[in-house]
Amino acid sequence: MPHDTTSKPSAHPSTPLIRFDAVQKTFDGENLVVKDLNLTIHKGEFVTLLGPSGSGKTTCLMMLAGFEVPTNGDIFLGNQRLNSVPPHKRNFGMVFQNYALFPHMTVEENIRYPLKTRKMPAAEADRKVADILGMIKLGEFAKRRPTQLSGGQQQRVALARALVFEPQLILMDEPLGALDKQLREHMQLEIKQLHEQLGLTVVFVTHDQSEALTMSDRVAVFNDGVIQQIDTPSRLYEHPANAFVAQFIGENNTLSGTIESVEGRQCRVSFGEGLRTGALIGPNLGAGDATRLSIRPERVKLNGSARALPNRLQARVREFIYLGDHLRVRCELAGNDDFVARVPVDDFSSGMQPGDVIELGWRDEDVRALNAS
Numbered sequence: 601m602p603h604d605t606t607s608k609p610s611a612h613p614s615t616p617l618i619r620f621d622a623v624q625k626t627f628d629g630e631n632l633v634v635k636d637l638n639l640t641i642h643k644g645e646f647v648t649l650l651g652p653s654g655s656g657k658t659t660c661l662m663m664l665a666g667f668e669v670p671t672n673g674d675i676f677l678g679n680q681r682l683n684s685v686p687p688h689k690r691n692f693g694m695v696f697q698n699y700a701l702f703p704h705m706t707v708e709e710n711i712r713y714p715l716k717t718r719k720m721p722a723a724e725a726d727r728k729v730a731d732i733l734g735m736i737k738l739g740e741f742a743k744r745r746p747t748q749l750s751g752g753q754q755q756r757v758a759l760a761r762a763l764v765f766e767p768q769l770i771l772m773d774e775p776l777g778a779l780d781k782q783l784r785e786h787m788q789l790e791i792k793q794l795h796e797q798l799g800l801t802v803v804f805v806t807h808d809q810s811e812a813l814t815m816s817d818r819v820a821v822f823n824d825g826v827i828q829q830i831d832t833p834s835r836l837y838e839h840p841a842n843a844f845v846a847q848f849i850g851e852n853n854t855l856s857g858t859i860e861s862v863e864g865r866q867c868r869v870s871f872g873e874g875l876r877t878g879a880l881i882g883p884n885l886g887a888g889d890a891t892r893l894s895i896r897p898e899r900v901k902l903n904g905s906a907r908a909l910p911n912r913l914q915a916r917v918r919e920f921i922y923l924g925d926h927l928r929v930r931c932e933l934a935g936n937d938d939f940v941a942r943v944p945v946d947d948f949s950s951g952m953q954p955g956d957v958i959e960l961g962w963r964d965e966d967v968r969a970l971n972a973s
Contacts, residue, residue: 620660625671637656736760840970851896855936880968901961910964911961913959926944931960
């Protein structure tokens with residue numbers, strides 16, 4: 601079952617700035633790309649729409665921007681219904697993956713453009729452009745054209761152009777997708793700092809789950825046109841609502857099983873051939889139900905570290921992958937050839953070889969029994 605998307609975050613107790621009310625979207629009249637979407641976004645929030653290609657996240661952003669119209673349902677800005685309001689009258693800032701800068705204009709002219717279209721007095725526009733250039737640390741590049749800038753610098757200009765007229769909402773569609781990994785991570789921090797410094801409300805679309813976890817106050821995980829769960833990054837990771845969220849957010853091990861018994865929030869699950877584990881039970885599950893167990897690789901302990909744990913099982917090592925501060929130990933467990941433990945280098949036994957049988961262990965509270973569908 602999708603997680604409730606209407607709950608109000610305690611950090612933002614004000615009236616919602618944006619509200620999707622039973623919104624649907626179809627492009628062919630038959631297949632719904634977005635299905636009965638209910639979502640609230642509060643002033644000052646950084647909300648990321650996350651999901652695989654075709655999940656409906658970008659369509660939601662385009663409807664919010666005004667480039668697409670809902671087939672059914674309504675979108676509100678405060679108490680104003682937006683469905684028939686054209687994009688240029690919504691007064692939202694937009695940042696795209698391809699920057700969409702004017703190549704014949706200088707950096708300064710690109711940033712000034714939204715102020716010019718709003719007929720802002722020249723002296724006030726000069727001040728705002730100078731302020732934002734200082735904020736993005738591109739003052740010395742003011743007279744250059746976009747083709748004379750790096751990708752990261754062009755993205756800063758696109759961001760400045762979206763911010764300079766002080767919109768009440770910033771929409772970002774995969775804005776860092778064209779950047780290399782190091783620059784992308786740097787820009788994530790810059791955007792997050794601007795969000796906090798200026799009190800911006802941001803709706804950000806990405807398919808990159810680490811980017812979503814790094815930047816967001818809340819993340820809405822989309823699949824097949826439905827928000828599966830919307831929550832803080834830590835709750836999405838530690839308390840996924842279903843197997844899709846658990847698998848999509850971070851690295852995850854899954855095992856198919858059956859719930860044998862339930863006691864409060866705890867349950868016992870049988871899986872493989874005669875194997876059992878304790879787990880925390882997910883929503884809408886009971887004794888006798890099929891389940892998918894979710895276990896994060898960093899929660900899995902090996903050999904000596906596993907001996908004091910309540911759930912201990914034997915597995916066969918398939919390979920080791922060295923990643924600097926830790927190793928990924930890939931094992932075969934209960935018919936799953938890709939069961940992974942993430943082990944600190946200092947805890948690793950150098951005598952271990954592929955093919956060895958080792959002991960794995962974990963705590964009940966580190967396993968989630970989730971809906972198998």
